[in-house]
Amino acid sequence: MTKVGVLFIGALGYIATTVIAGTLALKRNLFPRTGMVTDLYHFEGLDLVEPGDIVFGGWDIRPDSPYESARRLMRNGQLPIAEILPFIEEDVRHVSLNLYAGTTANCGMAIERLGTGEGRGECAPLLHLIGKLRNDIRKFRERNSLARVVVVNVASTEPPLDLHPCHESIEDFEICLERNRRETVRASTLYAYAAIAEGCPYINFTPSNGALIPALVDMAERRGVPVMGDDGKTGETLVKSALIPLFLYRNLEILSWEGFNLLGNMDGRILEDPGNRESKVMTKDRILHKTLGYSPHSAVHIHYVPSLDDQKTAWDFIHFRGFLGAKMSLQFIWQGYDSLLAAPLVLDLIRLGDLSLRRGERGALLHLSSFFKAPLKVHEHRLPEQFRMLLDYIRQIRTHGGIHETFVQH
Numbered sequence: 386m387t388k389v390g391v392l393f394i395g396a397l398g399y400i401a402t403t404v405i406a407g408t409l410a411l412k413r414n415l416f417p418r419t420g421m422v423t424d425l426y427h428f429e430g431l432d433l434v435e436p437g438d439i440v441f442g443g444w445d446i447r448p449d450s451p452y453e454s455a456r457r458l459m460r461n462g463q464l465p466i467a468e469i470l471p472f473i474e475e476d477v478r479h480v481s482l483n484l485y486a487g488t489t490a491n492c493g494m495a496i497e498r499l500g501t502g503e504g505r506g507e508c509a510p511l512l513h514l515i516g517k518l519r520n521d522i523r524k525f526r527e528r529n530s531l532a533r534v535v536v537v538n539v540a541s542t543e544p545p546l547d548l549h550p551c552h553e554s555i556e557d558f559e560i561c562l563e564r565n566r567r568e569t570v571r572a573s574t575l576y577a578y579a580a581i582a583e584g585c586p587y588i589n590f591t592p593s594n595g596a597l598i599p600a601l602v603d604m605a606e607r608r609g610v611p612v613m614g615d616d617g618k619t620g621e622t623l624v625k626s627a628l629i630p631l632f633l634y635r636n637l638e639i640l641s642w643e644g645f646n647l648l649g650n651m652d653g654r655i656l657e658d659p660g661n662r663e664s665k666v667m668t669k670d671r672i673l674h675k676t677l678g679y680s681p682h683s684a685v686h687i688h689y690v691p692s693l694d695d696q697k698t699a700w701d702f703i704h705f706r707g708f709l710g711a712k713m714s715l716q717f718i719w720q721g722y723d724s725l726l727a728a729p730l731v732l733d734l735i736r737l738g739d740l741s742l743r744r745g746e747r748g749a750l751l752h753l754s755s756f757f758k759a760p761l762k763v764h765e766h767r768l769p770e771q772f773r774m775l776l777d778y779i780r781q782i783r784t785h786g787g788i789h790e791t792f793v794q795h
Contacts (some may be wrong), residue, residue, distance in 0.1 A: 389434045389739050390531040392522065392585075394576050394665040395540030396443025399650050399695055400590070402454040403724040404539075404731050405480055407495065409739050410471040412437040416469075419434070421618055421731035422756075423736050427779055433736040440529045442483025444521065444576070446499055459699045461694045486522040492572040492593075495655050499541075507680045511562045511570060520578035535738050536580035537731060538596050538614075539589045541655040543571045547593035555607070558600035571595030581610045586738035590731060591613025597761060606748035611741040613734070613750040614647040616758040619726040620719055621699035622648060622672060626768040628715075629676045632705060633767075639710070640680040641704040642673055649693030650723055671759060676766040678747045730756055744782075752778035 393401040403763055410416050420422035423433055438588070441451075457478055470477075489497045490511070509517075526534050550558045551569060561569040562578075573596035580587040581604050589596040589612075597614050605612045618626065620643055632639050648656075674680040699719040708713055734756055741750055754760035755771035765771055 387434075387532045388438050388440050388529065389735075390440045390442065390525055390529055390534040390726055391696060391735055392483075392534060392536045392580075393443030394487065394536065394538040395445060396441075396666070397445040397447055397451065397454045397569060398541070399454070399458050399652075399724040400539040400731065401441075401443060401537075402451060402458050403728040405451060406469065406473060406477060407460075407728050408436045408441070408732060409476045410469045410632055411671055412476075413716070415472060420692070420725075422730065422734055423577045423733045427754060427776060430741065431779065431782065434739050436552075436732065439735065440483070440531060441480050442485070442525050442529075443658055444485050444487035444518075446487045446489050446496075450478070452478045455740070458695060483525055485525075486498045487540075488513060488518075488572050488575060490572045491567050491570060493573045494542065494655070494734065496541050496572075509704075510565050511567065511575065512565075513574050513587050515562070515579050515582075518576060518698075522579065522583045524587060533742055534585045535588065535735050535742075536584070536585045537578065538573055538576060538589060538593070538736065539590050539727075539731065540573065540593075541651060542591055543573055543593040543595060546574070546593075546598070546599060548569050548594070552598040552600050553603075555600045555604040558598070574598060574601070577601050577612075578604070580606060581605050581612065584608070584610055584742075586610060586742050587612045588731075588734045588738055589729070590734070591616040592758070593617040593679075600747055602761065609745065609747045611738055611746050611750050612748065612761075613738070613753045614757060614759075614761060615731055617727050618756060618758045619723070619730060620697065620721060621701065623699070623717055623756045623768070624699075624717065626673055626766055627769070629673070630769060633677070638706040639673070639677060639681045639703060640706055641702070643684055643686075643702045645686045645688070645700045646697065646722060647688050647690045647693060647699075648697040649690045650695045653687075653689040653693070653697075654691075656687050672766045675764065695723050695725075697721060 395401055411418060452474065455470060480764060522534060525531070549569070552563050571593060573591070573593045577587050577596050578601060587610070592615060594615065597612055602612060673683050701717050703715040704712065705714070734753065737753060738750070749761040751763055752775050754763040754765065755768060755775055
């Protein structure tokens with residue numbers, strides 16, 4: 386039986402915890418695959434890795450365990466799936482054997498305050514940190530006899546990384562690493578470099594722009610490694626990408642679009658910091674002018690409400706102009722569990738990223754744009770058009786052949 390490994394950056398966070406618990410529940414047929422895009426009939430016969438053949442591990446900067454994280458999530462979040470934990474307890478506890486100390490190198494005080502002990506690593510040389518992460522990947526692969534490993538970033542949002550000419554090519558960027566220029570990286574940059582260097586598909590589910598700088602996408606293209614991001618599209622922005630075409634296709638002018646987001650988990654706590662919040666606002670707000678071709682007044686407000694825990698609420702107010710200049714409005718409220726919305730998409734991306742690796746695809750996976758708020762190298766943000774890109778990709782596979790088992794050790 387071929388097993389595929391998944392290493393989470395932020396392995397003790399709610400999203401990773403929900404993916405792990407949910408996958409183990411699917412393995413035991415405790416729940417249907419509702420919410421998984423890859424369970425639609427379009428994907429039948431694609432030879433995607435089955436959830437039961439996935440082995441989990443990852444990095445975190447906190448002294449905790451996957452089991453305690455799952456208990457906390459289901460207790461504090463009042464999840465409707467809380468009763469599954471006794472059935473998967475042993476398997477969840479087993480994931481602890483595949484956990485490694487992460488790094489907080491240059492990812493802002495809000496995140497650095499969470500780190501303890503060796504997980505902080507602020508003073509170690511950059512090449513040393515990368516070497517340690519690469520060694521973790523190798524140990525994980527060897528210990529679990531894995532055919533392939535996918536790395537997924539579901540860690541807390543970092544402050545934006547200012548991009549400079551040295552971030553454009555891998556040669557220039559590696560000079561920065563050799564000279565230990567810490568200001569040119571975030572922690573996510575180091576994880577991504579290590580993953581690509583080890584031939585692992587890298588998925589950036591966070592808004593952190595340091596995770597896939599142009600130099601690393603260049604590196605992935607050269608080394609035959611698939612990558613994709615940024616920022617998983619799970620809630621309010623998902624609705625935006627579906628609603629904006631309505632106004633476009635009816636020639637209605639959007640005057641203002643105001644969004645208010647309330648969330649209470651670790652993500653909300655970190656986004657209280659203005660620097661970290663800036664990254665999130667950038668990916669949530671850019672869709673309007675990129676899709677409409679003009680820039681209405683818009684703002685994204687994010688507020689931390691601890692009592693909500695993993696639940697989140699988004700209220701959007703859309704002011705628009707119609708025939709004879711009449712001003713009208715549309716409002717919607719989106720309420721959901723943050724991690725339960727994200728988890729099936731992460732599992733989809735793991736399966737599709739692994740498929741791309743086996744097919745010998747490299748660089749940015751444009752067909753995965755519908756999963757992200759700010760998809761790499763994609764200017765199309767309308768959800769129907771993005772999903773059509775994914776369907777076209779599937780048709781191409783069916784038309785031109787199956788899977789090529791391509792894996793290059795680096």
